[in-house]
Amino acid sequence: MRTRTLFPSLLLLGAVSLTAACSSGSAGSAVSAPGGDRPGSASSPVRSVDPSKIKGLKIVSDSSEQSSCRFATSYPDVPGAEAMTAAMKKDVEERLAGFRSRMCEDGNSAEGGELNISHRLLVASGDVLGVRLTTQDGSSVGSGLSARTYWYDGKAGASRTALELVADGSRDAFVAALKEQLKGREGVDAASLDDPLSAPASRAAVLDDMAFTADGGLRVTFDRGDVGVPAAGAYTVALFKETITPWLSAFGQRVQRQTVQPSGSLHLGATDVPEPAVPTHTASGDDDTDCKKVTCLALTFDDGPAAPETATLLSYLAQYKARATFFTVGQNVAAHPDLVRAEARAGHEVGNHSWNHPDLTKLTPEQVASQLNRTSAAVKAATGKAPTLFRPPYGAVNAQVKAATTLSPVLWDVDTEDWKYRDAAKVAQTVIDKAKRNDVVLMHDIHPTSVAAVPQILRTLTARGYRFVTVSHLRATL
Numbered sequence: 001m002r003t004r005t006l007f008p009s010l011l012l013l014g015a016v017s018l019t020a021a022c023s024s025g026s027a028g029s030a031v032s033a034p035g036g037d038r039p040g041s042a043s044s045p046v047r048s049v050d051p052s053k054i055k056g057l058k059i060v061s062d063s064s065e066q067s068s069c070r071f072a073t074s075y076p077d078v079p080g081a082e083a084m085t086a087a088m089k090k091d092v093e094e095r096l097a098g099f100r101s102r103m104c105e106d107g108n109s110a111e112g113g114e115l116n117i118s119h120r121l122l123v124a125s126g127d128v129l130g131v132r133l134t135t136q137d138g139s140s141v142g143s144g145l146s147a148r149t150y151w152y153d154g155k156a157g158a159s160r161t162a163l164e165l166v167a168d169g170s171r172d173a174f175v176a177a178l179k180e181q182l183k184g185r186e187g188v189d190a191a192s193l194d195d196p197l198s199a200p201a202s203r204a205a206v207l208d209d210m211a212f213t214a215d216g217g218l219r220v221t222f223d224r225g226d227v228g229v230p231a232a233g234a235y236t237v238a239l240f241k242e243t244i245t246p247w248l249s250a251f252g253q254r255v256q257r258q259t260v261q262p263s264g265s266l267h268l269g270a271t272d273v274p275e276p277a278v279p280t281h282t283a284s285g286d287d288d289t290d291c292k293k294v295t296c297l298a299l300t301f302d303d304g305p306a307a308p309e310t311a312t313l314l315s316y317l318a319q320y321k322a323r324a325t326f327f328t329v330g331q332n333v334a335a336h337p338d339l340v341r342a343e344a345r346a347g348h349e350v351g352n353h354s355w356n357h358p359d360l361t362k363l364t365p366e367q368v369a370s371q372l373n374r375t376s377a378a379v380k381a382a383t384g385k386a387p388t389l390f391r392p393p394y395g396a397v398n399a400q401v402k403a404a405t406t407l408s409p410v411l412w413d414v415d416t417e418d419w420k421y422r423d424a425a426k427v428a429q430t431v432i433d434k435a436k437r438n439d440v441v442l443m444h445d446i447h448p449t450s451v452a453a454v455p456q457i458l459r460t461l462t463a464r465g466y467r468f469v470t471v472s473h474l475r476a477t478l
Helices: 007-013 082-103 168-182 190-198 200-206 241-247 250-260 309-319 330-335 337-345 365-383 399-403 424-434 448-463 471-477
Strands: 029-031 058-063 070-077 114-125 128-137 145-153 158-160 210-212 218-222 235-239 295-302 325-328 349-352 439-444 466-468
Touching (some): 058 082, 082 128, 114 210, 114 250, 168 241, 210 250, 241 250, 325 337, 424 439, 424 448, 439 448
Parallel strands (some): 295 439, 295 466
16 A cells, blocks of 8 residues: 555545556557556456345444554454455454564654555455455555455355465466566566466465456456565556456356356345344434533544444433434444444434545545545435534644645544554543543544443543533534
């Protein structure tokens, strides 16, 4: 996700399309170029998947607000694909552990480091599931950018590697086609191709990012330094449907078919996938609290919505007729629009927290606008109303970020550090001890322990005369 100009683009698009070569290929394939696809290249897009249609989907998220230990990770947990979820979980946790040991331990902290792992569903149809995780590790040497696709075969009940899209007996021909299209490109020489692509033992590691396009072609993306000198960046080779189809495994053929013509549902063998309950609380009307006359507090919750945590939180808030502001992450809004609708219906405020939680101060103005506009569009689609507020991830905001949007930035007065302390009693006591009149409190509804802290906060502070209002209401009545 970075060199500087490359990293944000991946965050915005959720897919790897970085390139370093500069000419189109033959009729059967193409190598994409820095300025976009050239005439004759395989330019068909990777099809979008609506995550809200996946029954029982959970987005597993984690993040920090510490300036010297900035991370945000996410991956989908789909019922029936437990083996694939376990593989993603293992990889994410290993990357996060490595990042934290380099950047977050005592004596190792340094400003500017950031780990961002975002996800994109490539196909979720029939008996196949595909996910790409894109990683930007600011503590790594070089760009720190890498991506990997994960695949699940519901028919076999097994997690698959990207290379398993190609039949065993066709892999030499497949690799030969890739090498042919990469040879002669800037930064690539024969030696740099032979080592990673000729040895079967290393192929799976190098060929770990593949996805079918909407017309059935296959895109193979190589991370920076995999097949060329690191300075040349990443390469994407696109093979047309006519070229790749004879080489596909039976599983690859099913993935290709479900990508081109998705069926109406996903069947991965999960025996019981209950639909999570969505609260139906409805606000009785506009909030008439006058914060000039009473003691107000604005509770804010970042990084959601999350299932089932956000639903539980909404029920707690309703018991005390408390209103709050939810700063939502766009990729989670797309997965759980029903929870965002429930937030708005109950009289809460829905704000914008970017699409996938990058440090906005490291993006161009166009990329900042895309992060925020894409999220605002998702919120408006869910609720009928676009946000007016945004919370910059990590609280990182500058003049350039402010100029790129009409949304009003919101920071906080009380940081519960609930991302760090997964202890409901500690989180509750922090708010009870530190919050003062008209403060804005930072919490996260992706953490069960944070949600569990809310009843004690509401009970104790309500008894002290506090009223819980949205950020916009607090601002409007002061």
